[in-house]
Amino acid sequence: FSLIPLVGTLTGSIVIALSQFLLADGTVALIAIIYYLIYMQIEAYVISPRIMNKAVSVPGSIVVIAALAGGSLLGILGALVAIPVAASIIIIVKEVTIPAQAER
Structure with a gap:
């Protein structure tokens, strides 16, 4: 499920939690939910x-800010598109804006 960034882990955790609610008891499902919440936070903000x-x-802080901004503005699609857009903006600034200022 992790082939789709930012969505795959959530989808996988929902499937596992629902299957544990149906097949096992609520304690196992609660442990699985807590595990995946911790895992998603570490994956999203560290890895x-x-x-x-x-x-x-792209600096890590820009990745997090871009993903949060894109997700809040355009939802899942915005979160997926935000990081390449941020990388493009950084490349444009480095390749076009900074050399143009250096020529002056």
Whole structure:
């Protein structure tokens, strides 16, 4: 389920929690929900920013801010598109704006 960023983990955790509610008792489902909530926070705020920083050279803080802003403005689609848009803006600033200012 994690092939879709920011959505796959949530989908997987919902499927696992529902299956545990149906097949086991509520305690196991509650433990699974707590585990996945902790996992999603670590993935979203620690692991993903580091990977994006190395892959796209976007600082981790920009990744988190872009994903939050895109998600709040346009929902899931905005969160998925926000990081490449932020990377594009950084490249434009580095390649166009800064050299143009240096020529002056």
